Amino acid sequence: MGHDQAQHGGKFAWSELDIFSAFVYGFGDLNCHQKHERSWVINENQMPVCTRDIGIFAGIFVGGLIFRKRGLNRWTIRDSIISVLPDEKVEPFYFNDRRFLLAFGGIALLLLPTALDGGIQAVSDYESTNIKRLITGFPMGVGVGLLFAGVFAANPKPFEFDAGRVILPANARLVPSVEPTDDKISEIATQTETDTTAGDSEE
Structure with missing residues (x-):
């Protein structure tokens, strides 16, 4: 060594x-x-x-601390990541339903300095410095830390798998991607009743 x-x-x-x-x-x-x-x-x-990795690992640590301080489980990964930001600042994204853009677009922006510094270095004669590698690696680490924290935090179980219990900014609510119709509910109820009757007959 x-x-x-x-x-x-x-x-x-x-x-x-x-x-x-x-x-x-x-x-x-x-x-x-x-x-x-x-x-x-x-x-x-x-x-x-290397120095870039030191910046990345330091950023991951800080990103984890930020989520520990401000982050919440809001069922989905995107909403859990966004929870580190003040609710009043993100309300417009809920009104316009641009939460995905805010969560993952924000992380992409944090990755951009490393992508530019490392990418330009890889395809040209440009040679970065250790300080630049450290500085550009740090925001990437923060983004990765927030992403991992959001992935591990997002969990429907504490809400008893009831999306209506999730409190979101702007009084937004999570809704199923496909809501059952009245006919579908009746069909399920009829099928359940039929299965129960058949079971009783066999006994």
């Missing part, structure tokens, strides 16, 4: 490290290119991930 291993260290041996360090660097091996020129060296040790 502590130098450009491709030039000076040869193959890296996890067995030379303690269990904790081996796990951390093993995680880095699986998730990052670990290029020396794109990584920080602290206390003569190259970090297990």
